[in-house]
Amino acid sequence: MTHDLPPCALTIAGSDSGGGAGIQADLKTFAAFGVHGLSAIAALTAQNPHGVRAVYVPPVDFLRAQIDACFADFSIATVKIGMLADAAVVHAVADALEHWRPRWVVLDPVMVATSGARLLEAAALDALRTRLLPQATLITPNIPEAECLLGRPIAGADAADAALDELLALGAPAVLLKGGHLPGGVAMVDRYIDRDTRARFNHERLDVQPHGTGCTLASAIAAGLCRGQPLLKACKMATDYVHGALRNSYRPARSKLAVLDHFWRRPLQHLT
Numbered sequence: 001m002t003h004d005l006p007p008c009a010l011t012i013a014g015s016d017s018g019g020g021a022g023i024q025a026d027l028k029t030f031a032a033f034g035v036h037g038l039s040a041i042a043a044l045t046a047q048n049p050h051g052v053r054a055v056y057v058p059p060v061d062f063l064r065a066q067i068d069a070c071f072a073d074f075s076i077a078t079v080k081i082g083m084l085a086d087a088a089v090v091h092a093v094a095d096a097l098e099h100w101r102p103r104w105v106v107l108d109p110v111m112v113a114t115s116g117a118r119l120l121e122a123a124a125l126d127a128l129r130t131r132l133l134p135q136a137t138l139i140t141p142n143i144p145e146a147e148c149l150l151g152r153p154i155a156g157a158d159a160a161d162a163a164l165d166e167l168l169a170l171g172a173p174a175v176l177l178k179g180g181h182l183p184g185g186v187a188m189v190d191r192y193i194d195r196d197t198r199a200r201f202n203h204e205r206l207d208v209q210p211h212g213t214g215c216t217l218a219s220a221i222a223a224g225l226c227r228g229q230p231l232l233k234a235c236k237m238a239t240d241y242v243h244g245a246l247r248n249s250y251r252p253a254r255s256k257l258a259v260l261d262h263f264w265r266r267p268l269q270h271l272t
Contacts, residue, residue: 005036006034006035006036007035007036007075007077007078007226007227008035008036008037008038008074008075008076008077008226009030009035009036009037009038009076009077009078009079009080009219009222009223009226010037010038010039010040010067010070010071010074010076010078010079010080010102011023011026011027011030011037011038011039011040011079011080011081011082011219011222012039012040012042012063012067012079012080012081012082012084012093013026013039013041013042013043013080013081013082013083013084013108013110013215014041014042014043014044014045014055014082014083014084014085014110015041015043015044015045016045016047016212017044017045017046017047017048018047018048018049018211018253019252019259020049020211020212020257020259020260021211021212021214021215022045022082022083022212022215023039023041023082025212025215025216025219025260025262026039026080026082026215026216026218026219027039028262028263029215029216029219029220029223029262030219030222030223031262031263032223032241032262032263032265033220033223033224033226033227034227035222035223035226035227036074038070038074038076039066040063040066040067040070041058041063041066042057042058042063042082042083042084042085042089042093043055043056043057043058043083043084043085043089044056044057044058045083048253048255049211049253049255049256049257049259050253050255050257055085057085057086057089060088060089060091060092063089063092063093064092064095064096067093067096067100068096068100071096071100076100076102077102077103077104077225077226078102078103078104078105078106078222078223078225078226079097079102079104079105079106079222080105080106080108080218080219080221080222081093081105081106081107081108081132081136082108082110082215082218083110084110084124084128085124086123086124087123087124087126087127089124090124090127090128090131090132091127091131093132094127094131094132094135097132097135098135103225104137104138104222104225105135105136105137105138106136106137106138106140106218106219106221106222106225107132107133107136107138107139107140107172107218108139108140108141108214108215108217108218109128109139109140109141109145109148109149110145110214110215111125111144111145111148125148125149129149129170129171133170133171133172134171134172136171136172136173137172137173137174137225137231138172138173138174138175138176138221138231138235139167139170139172139174139175139176140175140176140178140214140217140218140221141167141175141177141178142177142178142180142181142214143160143177143178143179143180143181143182144181146160146163146167146177149167149170150163150166150167154182156182156183157182157189160177160179160182160189160191161191163177164177164191164193164198165193167193168193168194168195173194173195174192174193174194174195174231175191175192175193175194176190176191176192176217176221176235177190177191177192177193178190178213178214178217179191180210180213185205186204186205187202187203187204187205188202188203188204188205188206189201189202190203190235190239192232192235194231194232197232199232199235199236201235201236201239201240203239203240203243204243206243206246206247208246208249208258209256209257209258210246210249210257210258210260211257211258211259211260212259212260213242213246213260216241216242216245216260216262217238217239217242218238220234220237220238220241220242221234221235221238223238224237224238241265242260244264244265245260245261245262245264246258246260247264248260248261248264249261
């Protein structure tokens with residue numbers, strides 16, 4: 001029996017033993033969009049919705065072996081990058097991208113967990129700026145991550161608008177600045193910029209303490225690119241998808257943090 005093969009996306013990120021974020025959220029998101037998900041685990045975390053208890057970083061040679069194994073036998077359209085714990089891991093991923101040259105790279109510069117735990121060593125920040133940002137198609141920082149990248153606070157909406165140009169100047173051709181951490185207002189605003197376009201994606205701010213939104217958003221964008229959407233449209237689609245997943249979120253643990261329902265649209269309509 002013959003059938004059309006699904007597009008493939010590779011996530012290079014950390015695992016979440018609680019199942020709500022990281023590699024686990026990425027693979028569920030890919031599956032929701034009919035994309036075959038591959039993974040290269042850059043870090044293992046012992047965590048639950050209460051917080052991160054421990055992080056183990058496998059040897060970088062093993063990480064590179066995972067990436068090479070995936071590219072050797074799959075046609076990978078998009079790479080999504082999440083948690084990279086230290087400078088050696090950042091350099092290993094950058095070297096692999098330079099070797100394999102995927103068409104699209106969505107970089108979620110994971111630095112701080114929802115619990116407040118620091119997930120990226122300070123020494124890795126310069127490596128991320130110099131090695132990975134120039135190879136990314138899009139970066140998707142939240143406000144605290146953008147503050148780390150720029151080295152200054154982003155205090156409100158006007159400051160977030162101004163930060164877009166500075167983030168773009170770091171080297172990636174497009175930026176989606178997530179607005180969930182900005183205080184106040186009934187609307188939550190995600191800000192997009194590339195060399196030709198500025199856009200805002202507005203959604204109602206929900207009374208939910210979420211877990212895994214950043215991972216899910218970046219993976220949904222990667223899936224949209226795999227399915228042939230232009231970047232701006234993929235970003236709009238992904239913000240809508242995450243909003244719906246938040247509306248349908250649930251609390252499988254004792255924590256107040258909610259886990260997104262990645263399959264809230266059943267079945268998910270084909271992208272057009």
